[in-house]
Amino acid sequence: MEVIAGAQLLRFIAAFILVMSLMGGLALIMKRINARMPAAGGRKKRLQIMEILPLDGRRKAILLRRDDREHLVILGANGETLVESDIESKQDKDNVETLKDAA
Numbered sequence: 001m002e003v004i005a006g007a008q009l010l011r012f013i014a015a016f017i018l019v020m021s022l023m024g025g026l027a028l029i030m031k032r033i034n035a036r037m038p039a040a041g042g043r044k045k046r047l048q049i050m051e052i053l054p055l056d057g058r059r060k061a062i063l064l065r066r067d068d069r070e071h072l073v074i075l076g077a078n079g080e081t082l083v084e085s086d087i088e089s090k091q092d093k094d095n096v097e098t099l100k101d102a103a
Contacts, residue, residue, distance in 0.1 A: 004012070050070065051063040059076040061083070070087040073080055 046067055048065045049062060050065045053061040055061055055074070059074055062073050062075060064071045064073060068088075069085075071085050072083040072087065074083055
């Protein structure tokens with residue numbers, strides 16, 4: 001069994017760091033590209049997370065939007081609680097008011 005010389009060991013470590021850096025950079029690029037891609041088949045996404053508000057260290061209030069309705073959910077260590085459902089979206093109200101003003 002051969003002993004690796006200092007220069008060879010340094011070269012190996014440098015190559016390893018370079019390869020790992022390239023893999024990390026490629027992963028970041030792929031993540032950004034994937035975030036910009038539309039849903040499969042060009043369909044519009046029906047479910048969106050509109051807002052997240054941390055309540056304390058273990059619970060979060062999340063405002064979800066599905067189609068044209070919003071739902072307020074609290075997520076915690078013990079599960080989830082639906083606080084309010086079928087909330088009319090503020091964005092939809094603004095659109096209706098704009099259409100009324102234009103008419």
